[in-house]
Amino acid sequence: MIQAAIQTEHTKRDIGGIPFESPFTLAALSGYSDLAMRMVCRSLGACLTRHEVVLDQFILDHGTGPKSGEHLDPGDRPIACQLMGRDPVEMGQAARRMASFGYDIVDINFGCPVKKVLGRCRGGFLLSEPETAIQMVREVKAAVDVPVTIKMRRGLDESPLSRERFWHILSAAVDLGIAGVVVHGRTVDQRYEGFAKWEIIGEVKSRFPHLAVMGSGDLYTAEDCLRMLRETGCDGVTIARGAIENPWVFRDCLALWRGEEKPAPPTLAEQAKLFDDQYEIAINLYGLERATRQMRKFGIKRSKLHPEPEKVHRAFVTLSSSDDWARVRSEIYGVDSR
Ligand SMILES: Cc1cc2nc3c(=O)[nH]c(=O)nc-3n(C[C@H](O)[C@H](O)[C@H](O)COP(=O)(O)O)c2cc1C
Incomplete structure (x- = not known):
């Protein structure tokens, strides 16, 4: 161990x-x-x-x-x-x-x-x-x-x-x-x-x-x-x-x-869910507009976890509303609803 x-x-x-x-x-x-x-x-x-x-x-x-x-x-x-x-x-x-x-x-x-x-x-x-x-x-x-x-x-x-x-x-x-x-x-x-x-x-x-x-x-x-x-x-x-x-x-x-095997990298659905969870707390903290700006930084930094990082990067650079995120979630992460 x-x-x-x-x-x-x-x-x-x-x-x-x-x-x-x-x-x-x-x-x-x-x-x-x-x-x-x-x-x-x-x-x-x-x-x-x-x-x-x-x-x-x-x-x-x-x-x-x-x-x-x-x-x-x-x-x-x-x-x-x-x-x-x-x-x-x-x-x-x-x-x-x-x-x-x-x-x-x-x-x-x-x-x-x-x-x-x-x-x-x-x-x-x-x-x-x-x-x-x-x-x-x-x-x-x-x-x-x-x-x-x-x-x-x-x-x-x-x-x-x-x-x-x-x-x-x-x-x-x-x-x-x-x-x-x-x-x-x-x-x-x-x-x-x-x-x-x-x-x-x-x-x-x-x-x-x-x-x-x-x-x-x-x-x-x-x-x-x-x-x-x-x-x-x-x-x-x-x-x-x-x-x-x-x-x-x-x-x-x-x-x-703990001596266990390293888990598989997070799936796109897991990545989208984590983003949802973090975004929700951020909205309660900052309100929608500032939370979206805050989450944009995380989305960009985490783009490397996606098989198409450049595409994710581009999508987050212009992220400015929760509707944008719903679109990114569906089109890039392949997850439609929470
Ligand atoms: C964006 C950013 C913000 C940081 N803010 C703090 C901070 O508030 N207090 C602190 O002690 N260190 C801060 N650090 C330093 C980190 O805690 C850490 O010591 C440093 O990044 C080295 O670790 P790393 O090479 O694994 O990133 C910050 C680093 C980065 C990149």
Whole structure:
């Protein structure tokens, strides 16, 4: 059984007491990991989900709408929220408010590589300012009762100083009592280019065997996910672009992990049904127009699952109403009614 083979005496199945049943979790994905995506990934086996990153200032200003962090569903637990900011005290205040919404875990973003974010000294930038990052962990830890985790890239760049700072921040955060870390094996400089180096994930688990360590980077198939678990000894994986493009990756991961055969790829009818389910939740969240725009992105990303990807791509690029989807469902997916 693969599950037994990759389990060691240090494998953790909880983050600060919040259990996760399998190693397969959904990554925080800005613009994607909303309630609708989280629910369909859960239905396919994701055992822990993450809300997309939210700015502390938005929370402190009592921002409203789907990104406010208030859209939780009892069926979507355990769930982590993720905050990003500049000022440690404000991050603590925002964390307190987020935790009051009912999140099981509060995660701090030290990884975002977006230019505007770096320009405002947030996200991945903080890997270059260890003392601010550490103070942020201290404030957030003091502000909430739920477990606190951090998300880090393996450094700002390839320099030895960057590596040194990675370890300095992580060691201090562990001393302050974080319950877990998500390590993305790319540098901030790399953004989403090139390959992720997984060695650092294994090093983190070896140095901190009692910490819940989740790996991130280049996880597109179930085979990738199991390979990361095997090669690094991490406790779990956070599936990102792989889950946007193919949420069935969770079902496949679970099957292989349990020593079963990998299931057949989703049929066109299964793909259409999942789209229907996700669209319905999105409509309740956003209203029809915005939900349709949101679903257009998913349809395009998932076009590769169809034998005629270009045709699907073209159809979703112009998707602008539920009638359009009914037509695509019938003409391209061959499914007439729900
Ligand atoms: C569209 C998109 C949005 C993302 N949003 C977030 C986010 O909100 N918070 C976060 O920590 N990481 C975010 N990430 C990074 C992913 O969680 C993940 O670490 C990264 O994509 C590497 O995994 P992959 O190579 O398997 O996609 C995002 C990535 C993508 C592609």
